[in-house]
Amino acid sequence: MALFVEPGTNGLTAIAGVTALALAIVGFIDDLRNLPAVPRLGAQITVGLLAAIACAVATGASGWVVPLGAVLITGYVNSTNFMDGINGISGLHGAIVGASFVVAGWLVHTTWLAVLGAILAAAFLAFVPWNLQRSGFFLGDVGSYLLGGAIATTATLAIAAGVSPLLVLAPLGIYVADTAVTMARRQMRGERIMSAHRSHSYQRLTDTGLSHLSVAALVTAFSAGSSAIAIIVSMAGVSPWLGWALIVGLCVVYLWIPRWRGSRLPSTGFVVPAAPSICEIPASPGHLAKRWAVVGASGFVGSAVVAYLSEQNVEISEISAPRLKMTAPTASDLSQLLEQAGIEAQRARLAEQFTGIDVVVNAAGMASPDSAGDDALYGANALLPAAVVLASADAGVDRIVHLSSAAVQGRRSRLDDSSDVAPFSPYSHSKALGERALLAVADRGVPTQVIVLRATSVQGRGRSTTESLIRLAHSPLASVAAPGTAPSATSSVTQLAQTVVGLGATNESVRGIVLQPWEGFTTRRVLEAAAPDRQPRMLPAWLCRTVVGMGFAAGRIVPRFTGTARRVEVMWFGQSQTPGWRQGSQVDESADLLQILGGA
Incomplete structure (x- = not known):
């Protein structure tokens, strides 16, 4: 030119x-x-x-x-x-x-x-x-x-x-x-x-x-x-x-x-199908949990489950999670989701690996709260659980315990074990769709017992989110909404693994959706445990609400901000929850979580 x-x-x-x-x-x-x-x-x-x-x-x-x-x-x-x-x-x-x-x-x-x-x-x-x-x-x-x-x-x-x-x-x-x-x-x-x-x-x-x-x-x-x-x-x-x-x-x-x-x-990205009925798992005196398969055994939660199972007198089959892909619109249609899972080649491979297994633990998935919602996210958190539960039924597995996330219930003031969900991000949406797929299969009357365990904010040594939390607790940004006594949904991977194994092995009746038990920490105590030598700042609640509101408003333009705003909201305000499985009204601080955060 x-x-x-x-x-x-x-x-x-x-x-x-x-x-x-x-x-x-x-x-x-x-x-x-x-x-x-x-x-x-x-x-x-x-x-x-x-x-x-x-x-x-x-x-x-x-x-x-x-x-x-x-x-x-x-x-x-x-x-x-x-x-x-x-x-x-x-x-x-x-x-x-x-x-x-x-x-x-x-x-x-x-x-x-x-x-x-x-x-x-x-x-x-x-x-x-x-x-x-x-x-x-x-x-x-x-x-x-x-x-x-x-x-x-x-x-x-x-x-x-x-x-x-x-x-x-x-x-x-x-x-x-x-x-x-x-x-x-x-x-x-x-x-x-x-x-x-x-x-x-x-x-x-x-x-x-x-x-x-x-x-x-x-x-x-x-x-x-x-x-x-x-x-x-x-x-x-x-x-x-x-x-x-x-x-x-x-x-x-x-x-x-x-x-x-x-x-x-x-809101097409966060459409969730109507909830099937939640099947109660009746008491099963004859249930034997001798042979276990852990899908995603090399992951953060999967490896903790395998470590805890190794202390029990059981056989363990460690299974690598296959990498699947699925678009969000397809995953949002429950019939299409289950249809694709039904013809997925990995279903047959998984069924072969599940042969002779008593309990399957699905600990696979993408723990990516800030994900943009790509096909890999929905493949890992929605399509894979559907394929796993169908493969479990094909192989005659007695019970499957699926690891979901309490994030599916979004910003509600109190977490519970109901089928109500309110996803606010691609990650929580994908996890909610995975739940719906398992509940739909259970509702068909398959012999495999299906339990969905909603994990809260799981922490563990070496996990990047835990290390970030500890760094934050030591920084000038460490703060909570006054007075800092709200319950925190922070939990330990140690107790999560124990809950998974307990649900897989119990002969008692169990609800189809189970919430991970609270570990007794408040918002202030989480930061104090992570940084014993530093006290978190007490911020006015109205100021915290204003900042969080601005963060969610920004998330309407750039949805990635929603995940960040939600983490800040949980840090400041916490989130209460109904008593978890086998949990009484009086809860002491968890020694496992205290140790993970560095307070002991």
Whole structure:
């Protein structure tokens, strides 16, 4: 593209024009042939890189312009393409950005920037009447690529020429914020980014009943406001950081409007099938637990179970957990989940390994509270348990004890052994689906007795979460919500292993869902045990609730924050629970947990 560069304004205009035309050609081919994602992105990156090089050469800027320009051009072309979903929005956007470039060019005495801005504004303003008609014209990929390419290349040229980035990037802020937040949220939820959806803020606004023109005008008004902030800050001569801060705030307000109007983000990632009935395990005087199989025997919990079983007079078969994959939407459909588990090749292999076994312990799974919800998570925590219980029934296993998580009940004030679940993250969702699969199989009347054990916040020597807890307890961040006497769901892997073996061996009647017993610690005592020489700070409860609320609000945009907010909430407020299996009303502090945390 450097071949088209001429000295002065014409050369810079040519770079913007040729880049926009090249990207429009890519869009035209995509409209005709529906290019796959990889070659389409490759073409965009190639054009963006060549354009960025031309910008650097034409303006004499340093090499940093090349990567910046390539990312800006490639990213913004896709942003305009994603945002071109309602009548009028792109035409008005091109007009307001062009007008902003005109003002920016006038402010910094840069004629070519004002000229390019005027061309942009005139071209897309002329397109608006056609675009607003119900049966009118649409930009399509060719038009949106042309718009994004022209705007991003002009912005790259301006920055390379020394124009304040605040002035030229401000009008792009709303489009970038809507696109970036939507893509990040979908990625965190484990959704396929390239699949069709309606979770952009502007789409959610139309879902609340606003017309296309109203939403397009609203988005344009916020873009104009963002540009006005940059212009006022530049004219006032104050720090550009003030302008950036105000623009970020404006973007946050824009992203919040759909919720204010009643739009709620789709919760398809956390759909849980209706609960089957919980089968009570009757007293079984003839139950013998001599031969055990532990799936996931090399894992954190599995190895603790094997170690405890080794002290008993039993046979142990240690089984490596197969790696399975399944999408969240498929796992959310119980019939599809069980159907896939039924035809899963690993079912037959597991059934063969379970032959002659009395008790199967499923200690496998992904303990990833911050996981983005990928196929591996749902394969390990939903599909594998279904395959294990079906294989156990095939092999004639007498009993299966499945390790689930109390996280399936979410933020409820009191944990219990009911079938009620309220998953708040991909991890807790996947574990809840695993529970549902086992309960559904038990409800069919299979001879294998099914017990679901909900583990709480399990700690153990060498576990990364335990080491992080101990480091936190020794840091200035160690704190609890006053007065710090709320019960904590923190527990020891030692007692968890004992509970697993007890449930697998007992001849008494047992409920189909069992909650791991509380180990007697309060929120304050957990931190004191982990750092005996340091007292945790007592924070006002209202302040803690405010911070936690902000964390969960951020999680609505980036779901990964939900897991962090939940851990902080549990540290500050704890979580009470009904008495666990074989647990009385009086509970003393667990010596096992005290030892693990380093207090003894």
